[in-house]
Amino acid sequence: MFFGGGYMANFAVLTTLPQKGDLIVLDGLIHASAHEGARASRAEVVQAQHNDPDAVTDTIRIWRAKGGVGRPWIVVESLYSMDGDRAPLTQLIEVADRHDAFLFVDEAHATGVYGPSGRGLAHAFEGRDNVVVLHTCGKALGASGALVTGPAVFCDYLINRCRPFIYATAPSPLMAVATMEALAILTEEPARREKLARLILLAGEKAEALGVHPSGSQILPIIVGDNTCTMALAQGLQDRGFDVRGIRPPTVPEGTARLRISLTLNISEADVLALFAAFAQEWRPAV
Numbered sequence: 001m002f003f004g005g006g007y008m009a010n011f012a013v014l015t016t017l018p019q020k021g022d023l024i025v026l027d028g029l030i031h032a033s034a035h036e037g038a039r040a041s042r043a044e045v046v047q048a049q050h051n052d053p054d055a056v057t058d059t060i061r062i063w064r065a066k067g068g069v070g071r072p073w074i075v076v077e078s079l080y081s082m083d084g085d086r087a088p089l090t091q092l093i094e095v096a097d098r099h100d101a102f103l104f105v106d107e108a109h110a111t112g113v114y115g116p117s118g119r120g121l122a123h124a125f126e127g128r129d130n131v132v133v134l135h136t137c138g139k140a141l142g143a144s145g146a147l148v149t150g151p152a153v154f155c156d157y158l159i160n161r162c163r164p165f166i167y168a169t170a171p172s173p174l175m176a177v178a179t180m181e182a183l184a185i186l187t188e189e190p191a192r193r194e195k196l197a198r199l200i201l202l203a204g205e206k207a208e209a210l211g212v213h214p215s216g217s218q219i220l221p222i223i224v225g226d227n228t229c230t231m232a233l234a235q236g237l238q239d240r241g242f243d244v245r246g247i248r249p250p251t252v253p254e255g256t257a258r259l260r261i262s263l264t265l266n267i268s269e270a271d272v273l274a275l276f277a278a279f280a281q282e283w284r285p286a287v
Helices: 006-016 032-039 052-063 089-098 151-161 173-188 193-209 227-239 268-287
Strands: 023-027 044-048 072-077 102-106 131-136 146-149 219-225 244-247 257-262
Touching: 006 102, 006 131, 006 146, 006 151, 023 032, 023 052, 023 193, 044 052, 044 089, 052 072, 052 089, 072 089, 089 102, 089 244, 131 173, 193 268, 219 227, 227 257, 227 268
Parallel strands: 023 044, 023 072, 072 102, 102 131
Antiparallel strands: 131 146, 219 257, 244 257
């Protein structure tokens, strides 16, 4: 199903598929749109420790012990937007299978970058009847909107019962064409993903040399902690021509203000080297 945007798609799925008596288990660092959708749903909502399958299991067991009789919905991102780390999807699908649960995966930052033909980190679960996946049509695909994929019965239910799908203005057909072309490019031009993989590896090496733990993805956070220092560092890098943003609470937890470096195909290896050289010069006076 093609929605007008990722925020609306997350909201739509979580306000339509989980039913009264169900449980939604949200990862602690999941997108705000998932929080809003869960809050507006008819299901009970609990937030679990980030990337902790045991915490998810405990949450479901406690809910069952208290009389929960519906179906659990485990809601995660495959690659997190502010930390650049991956969800333990293999362990989470095992939790879902053991506890008769559904797994809803937001691939916003993995679509087009990871998996065969850019199919995302949840590609191994395609065709399962207990998995729903959201793919953004922005970011790597360069268009706008979002795709929700899952079992046919879920899609039929959404078509007939999902108010944000039924009553919202439909996405432009031009965006559908652009998305289809982007999907074709992912299959036909794997060199794009290979180039980004090389940039990720290079940035990780340079970050590690400066004492920064690399995320292993195209999202590389540099945790500074102090809000003022973070914004000063960001401004210093921007003054040198690098579009690096400072991220502060409430977008991230208190005490974890950070620079968020986002690697794309619009840069070269020379740009990466220059960025970390500039960061090394800006960092010293800030600590």
